[in-house]
Amino acid sequence: MSLSQYVHEVSTKNPGKTAYHFMGKDTSYAEFEGSVAKFAAALQSMGVEKGDHVAFLLGNTPHFLISLYATMRVGATAVPINPIYTPDEIAYILKDSDAKVVIALDALLPLVEKAHTALPKVAAFVICETAPETVAKIAELPADAKAKVRAFSELIRQPGSLEHAVKVQGDDNAVILYTSGTTGKPKGAMLTHDNLYSNARDVGAYLGVTPEDRVVATLPVFHVFALTVVVNAPLLQGATIILVPRFNPKEVFEAIKSQKATVFAGVPTMFNFMYQFPDAQPADFDSVRLAISGGSAMPVALLHNFEEKFNVRISEGYGLSEASPVTCFNPVDRERKAGSIGTSIINVENKVVDELGEEVPVGEVGELVVRGPNVMKGYYKMPEETQSALRGGWLYTGDLARVDEEGYFYIVDRKKDMIIVGGYNVYPREVEEVLFAHPGVVEAAVVGLPDPNFGEEVHAYVVLKDDALTVEDLRAYCAEHLAKYKVPKHFEVLEELPKNTTGKILRRSLKDQALNK
């Protein structure tokens, strides 16, 4: 059954309940369902059939929710793309994914104008109007481009019955998610309806999401973390999504307060910005019963500081696009362990293995592998990469981890980011944790750079609170807390660290910049 069908059933039971709140307006499940039905019919009228690919260049607006559920309803596969990728990155994914229809924010109209000739396979571009002048701009397009462009608002006004019914199976593809490429060329993970449904259901149950919950969606919805945790899981439970188009601490605090949000999910960088925000008050999180961190490692010092300041409990989880994404979470009804990603969620198995795929003893470091109904079918058009990621029924995550006696997992670091200094392994995360614990450090990232004597050396990039702290102080502080070979040889003070749109710190671009200097 399609994920869209499950949400249709939720809507039938709770038609008057608010599905989402956006820019001061509540939309009920019945209204949402009506828009989905109309847009599904519009997709069919544009020739979208079962198995076709529909690409989205959308942010956190209702257009995304309606487009996603309508695409799934007609048995097509959604390809959400980060709308602020460069034109080249967008063109790569549109081409690679064989998109038949592209749904884009009006800000991307100039790109669409260029793309319509470069992408002959795309039959139609749907433009979502967020600015009043968009309709006029569409009217001014050259005739050949205009012929392919449709306005979202017009399509949604048309009658909402499908031209023909579509039978969607659980193992049909629901989405293709391109990984952000922080570790290489983007790969399109194919996730089925069963993959997405099982993960949204199991995460919702594990975190105890109820229809009473009001979940802040400020994580970008085109990313898998948001897709499952702040979109699909709340909708499956009949909860309310509070759409916050762009992350900004002030707007998020306001949304939490005015909308009485009960669940907040973010990447560690967001928690850090909120913690550092000068006007933040302890009462700002009063309505929140659960704060969720994921996407990258939550520094333990930040976790404690944030919890203390806002009197809220943070539950850290872990996942990756290839697993829909969640595999582990800190439980909400049992002990939460700082620095850990928690235990395996319902129906998902995690284990730590050695190079030969054999499980390692408790406490030993190895690669984290995952098995469960959430694990992808494979990468789109990449059989070799699929074979190397999916081996013997397990998904190899590329992350190094260890597990304790109570089944709590700890991410040590990404396998590819490990630094080898004169034969000794240094995990950047360990050094970053130490830097983060210094009250004068706002952000930190650590990478390995080539060194003629030791093979590699540890380099640290830091953002400091003020000039009171010097690099010499930091070096001395690190020497107190780390073995000599782990102490960064070089420190560089930056205004800010490079991040992707999700907020993950991009160690690779720091490394590339240093290597190209």
Ligand SMILES: Nc1ncnc2c1ncn2[C@@H]1O[C@H](COP(=O)(O)OP(=O)(O)OP(=O)(O)O)[C@@H](O)[C@H]1O
């Ligand atoms: N709680 C966590 N602690 C540490 N790392 C985490 C955590 N949650 C997620 N990650 C990291 O994020 C990765 C998954 O992220 P995602 O699927 O978004 O890929 P990406 O970072 O966007 O792209 P790419 O795989 O190309 O780098 C995990 O493999 C892991 O390295």
